[in-house]
Amino acid sequence: MKLQAHAKINLSLDILGRREDGYHDLSMVMLSVSLCDELTLTLTPPGVSFSCSDPSVPDGESNTACRAASLFLRHAGLAERTGVQITLEKRIPSQAGLGGGSADAAAVLHGLNELTGAALPMEELLALGLRVGADVPFCLEGGICLAKGVGEILSPAPPMIPCFLVISKPPVGVSTADAFRRADARTDGGHDYTGAVLRALETGDLVSLGTAIGNDFEDVTRLPEVERIKSLLIGAGAAGACMTGSGSAVFGLFADEGTARCCADRLKQEYPQTFFCIPE
Structure with a gap:
């Protein structure tokens, strides 16, 4: 099978x-x-x-x-x-x-x-x-x-807004245990990224979703390579970009397939573990 x-x-x-x-x-x-x-x-x-x-x-x-x-x-x-x-x-x-x-x-x-x-x-x-x-x-x-x-x-969550994704992993890792320790030491209480994402999904607007996405692990680790990939994704036309999970891969949300594919092709030259994909 x-x-x-x-x-x-x-x-x-x-x-x-x-x-x-x-x-x-x-x-x-x-x-x-x-x-x-x-x-x-x-x-x-x-x-x-x-x-x-x-x-x-x-x-x-x-x-x-x-x-x-x-x-x-x-x-x-x-x-x-x-x-x-x-x-x-x-x-x-x-x-x-x-x-x-x-x-x-x-x-x-x-x-x-x-x-x-x-x-x-x-x-x-x-x-x-x-x-x-x-x-x-x-x-x-x-x-x-x-x-x-x-x-x-x-x-259940509201349906995903139709889009195209570029995912890129830099050659650096994240210590999940260290990231949790940093999160525990925060004094600002963190963000309600999940509430913002759920509200954005309800609107059906990809730009709103791109603004809402966020990750506490990214906030407490602040890896330069992650910030660089995010900037490249946004500069290539992504509606938003964010680290996923405990890292270190970063994804960008794109409204246009051609734009996303071009971005993936360019990023792959610098970051070989770069992929074009769609929501499943």
């Missing part, structure tokens, strides 16, 4: 505060995009095996796709008689805030649910997904959602 695992972007990301369990409550508007990994699942004798086009991607329990497969097979009572070979064609950049690992895990859960005939309800898949990672429940649902809690409490 061949499957696509779609990347996600955060149109908004508000860090609401640190919880007693050490995690942080978030409020986000999340969107699936057409940039995707491709997975092939093949049922085998018991065990989970993995191969990837990118040799830097780990296997075993440190890999989200493998972990999702093991969890699913055990939960469905199939682990003693069924296994799976996972072959991954990696296209979504790692450590970018694009949810690539979560998307792969979600695709494995969906795929195994169909391949094995287990037919687990979505509620069970969502619970399994959360055990793999906070973004996996959204990747199982896809589309556009309001996400709260650590990202697992999903509710």
Whole structure:
């Protein structure tokens, strides 16, 4: 079985505060995009095996796709008689805030649910997904959602405004733990980016949405490469630009396909991990 695992972007990301369990409550508007990994699942004798086009991607329990497969097979009572070979064609950049690992895990859960005939309800898949990672429940649902809690409490959001996207990842990383520490040390209380994005989506106006998008992680990290890519996107005609997730990828929203494609082609010369895509 061949499957696509779609990347996600955060149109908004508000860090609401640190919880007693050490995690942080978030409020986000999340969107699936057409940039995707491709997975092939093949049922085998018991065990989970993995191969990837990118040799830097780990296997075993440190890999989200493998972990999702093991969890699913055990939960469905199939682990003693069924296994799976996972072959991954990696296209979504790692450590970018694009949810690539979560998307792969979600695709494995969906795929195994169909391949094995287990037919687990979505509620069970969502619970399994959360055990793999906070973004996996959204990747199982896809589309556009309001996400709260650590990202697992999903509710409908207004439809995405038609547009074209350019996503570009600079060759720098972001320490998520450090970014959370910086957010905890803020005294300004942060922004309500999510409320602004939801209101902009209701208007159906891309310029309003471009003004509304924002990310607390971006505000507290202030990476020069992120600021540079944002400036290049805006200068090329984007209605707005923002870092996604904990970074370091940046996306721009464009009203015109040709303008977006030209921007992607130019940016790719300086930042090879640049992609033209559309909302999924």
